[in-house]
Amino acid sequence: MKKEINIVHYWGGVPIIATSKWLSTLRLVQKCAENNWNNWLVLSKQPDDLSLVTPFIEIGCKVIYQPRSKGNFDLKSITRNYKLMRLTKCDILHCYNDHTSPLIAAMLARTPVKVWSKLSMSSYYEKGVKPQGLKKLMPSTRLTCLLANRILAISDAARKEICNQVGFDNKIHIIDVPVQLERFTCSEKVDEIRESFHIHKSDFLITAVGHFIEVKGWDIAVPAFAKVCKSIPNARLLLVGKKTSDSFYQKIVEQINFFNLKDKIIFAGNRSDIPEILKVSDLFILPSRSEGTPAALIEAMASGLPCIATNAGGMPEVITNGDNGYLFEKENIEELADKIKSIALSPELEAQFIINAKKGLQRFSIERYVDTTFNHYEDLLAHRK
Incomplete structure (x- = not known):
């Protein structure tokens, strides 16, 4: 028996x-x-x-x-x-x-x-x-x-x-x-999501998924985004995730006020409709100081988004720099800003990243x-x- x-x-x-x-x-x-x-x-x-x-x-x-x-x-x-x-x-x-x-x-x-x-x-x-x-x-x-x-x-x-x-x-x-690949690959575009955040169809929407904690690097994303806005005034940044650390949350709020970005950065909080949010976004960034292998990055790639992530932890095992996305060196605000602008201003590069990103995702x-x-x-x- x-x-x-x-x-x-x-x-x-x-x-x-x-x-x-x-x-x-x-x-x-x-x-x-x-x-x-x-x-x-x-x-x-x-x-x-x-x-x-x-x-x-x-x-x-x-x-x-x-x-x-x-x-x-x-x-x-x-x-x-x-x-x-x-x-x-x-x-x-x-x-x-x-x-x-x-x-x-x-x-x-x-x-x-x-x-x-x-x-x-x-x-x-x-x-x-x-x-x-x-x-x-x-x-x-x-x-x-x-x-x-x-x-x-x-x-x-x-x-x-x-x-x-x-x-x-x-x-x-x-x-x-x-990663539940089919949920992100097959999700439908829901235009009302942009409307709920007061984001226009013509806006270039950059999305980050994580939470308010230092390791996620949102304090790197905000000053980089401030530099992007000088070249791309219709850029918007959507931060999706819970307020884990009150002190880090306050740091992000202070940065937003310092750069006068209150009308350009949106806090979405915890969401159950992340596949739909990714579907109406134009670019995904993951500025983390550390990740094992981030599911959020793979989910964004499966959703058909060009992606930028930190060259740290397991992220280089997902992105080959310049082939299926961009990597930037940890803490390098200037490099992150430059790579955001490169994708935003080059539809050909964006299309290349999207096509290459979907190759080999089945291993996840x-x-x-x-x-x-x-x-x-x-x-x-x-x-x-």
Whole structure:
């Protein structure tokens, strides 16, 4: 008789909208359920929109709410998760945003298969600094890698970062970021969206999707946009995402006031219609200081937008500079402004980027992500000790 498999998907956060990342988790749970595996999904709290968890419950997945770990080594989190591993008779623990304490718990509970998805670059990379003192040992990352049977890195840049910091190259496999390509490829143009933001048809609309936090680089986008407006007075900048950091939000507001851009920059907040917003945009920019591999960039490319991103993290693995988009050096306001103007003033270049950007996007499909991840599960189960 085939052994029953119990898997805990330890998200360690809470969804706000149905992003590609969230949908890929749902599809992965569905794949496990189709193979008669028992699923548990761990979130840090109940989402405001309960329809986000309903599809999980409908396929028999049990949703558990518990606080994220406080710090990298949280005794309460270890205790909670030890009990969870024992209660579920867990065969596979797959950690995403919160990992060290849950993995310690899984080790103590003798969970056979432990997987960690490395979804972003470290804070040291984002800030461009090297750890000092005992932090050079990277105790949390080192222990996570030691305890995990397999590490699924979202980009080659994320893989190299782990290797440079703590080693464990033999455990690391790259799985491209999953994107709901069909949602963005097939979305329809909704002209009313421009009207709702008071953007005219003749305006050149530049869109950035992220949130108000320093790593997203919107404080680079605003002064670059100010330079663009001198050459392209009908340019508009739409910032889509939540106000995560009040202090960074205030910094952006102060920049807008300084450059007198209040009538040209729009805050859209959180939106569920991002595919439609991208469809009515003219250019997508991603000025992030760091990204593993950004789903937002791939979504924009799938939507048929020319794109500009920072030459950092996993972004050069998506954009080949001058072929399917532009890369600019991190923090370089002048270069970002020049490349925005190059696209805005050259319809031929814009068309070239759009055509080339759509080539090879299938490697980012949710289906490929789910199948590859599930194959890793099966391989680890077959070789478990």
